[in-house]
Amino acid sequence: MVPEEEAQDRGEHSSSQLSKLREYQQYHPSLTCVMEGKDIEDWSCCPSPWTSFQSSCYFISTGIQENCSVMGADLVVINTREEQDFIIQNLKRNSSYFLGLSDPGGRRHWQWVDQTPYNENVTFWHSGEPNNLDERCAIINFRSSEEWGWNDIHCHVPQKSICKMKKIYI
Ligand code: MMA
Numbered sequence: 001m002v003p004e005e006e007a008q009d010r011g012e013h014s015s016s017q018l019s020k021l022r023e024y025q026q027y028h029p030s031l032t033c034v035m036e037g038k039d040i041e042d043w044s045c046c047p048s049p050w051t052s053f054q055s056s057c058y059f060i061s062t063g064i065q066e067n068c069s070v071m072g073a074d075l076v077v078i079n080t081r082e083e084q085d086f087i088i089q090n091l092k093r094n095s096s097y098f099l100g101l102s103d104p105g106g107r108r109h110w111q112w113v114d115q116t117p118y119n120e121n122v123t124f125w126h127s128g129e130p131n132n133l134d135e136r137c138a139i140i141n142f143r144s145s146e147e148w149g150w151n152d153i154h155c156h157v158p159q160k161s162i163c164k165m166k167k168i169y170i
């Protein structure tokens with residue numbers, strides 16, 4: 001075993017884990033952790049007051065991508081209907097929120113910020129959207145007729161955003 005694994009085996013934190021935690025600590029001084037499974041040594045954490053779903057943590061931010069990045073997160077990538085259903089519980093019906101989805105060239109080549117392949121079968125566009133080649137960013141918002149869905153919009157129009165990061169395992 002390499003020293004990192006030996007430290008883990010003794011229930012201690014390896015030096016690489018500790019340096020990662022020190023980095024997180026700068027912008028997330030407080031974490032909320034839950035025990036993962038049966039082993040009391042395995043905890044997964046989200047910054048307080050972020051919310052958690054499966055292996056990720058979520059936060060509603062007032063700014064755009066840079067705003068998520070400084071917190072060690074990125075704009076949200078929505079991978080499933082279940083994930084979207086979780087996310088919308090924390091949104092306000094009269095606000096719009098940037099997703100980590102864009103079409104930089106205006107050629108309808110939608111790209112997720114984390115390089116997840118864009119899958120038409122797992123998109124939740126409002127009906128009639130996307131509808132404008134000049135609208136190269138995507139938001140989620142509420143329309144009374146069809147509830148929560150996505151819309152392409154101009155990137156420079158300020159909106160709130162949803163940040164997502166991997167849970168922190170300690
Ligand atoms: C706005 C803007 C568009 C959207 C239409 C839908 C007028 O433009 O939000 O992105 O497609 O509304 O009517």
Ligand code: CA
Pocket residue numbers: 129130131132135151152153
């Ligand atoms: Ca649109």
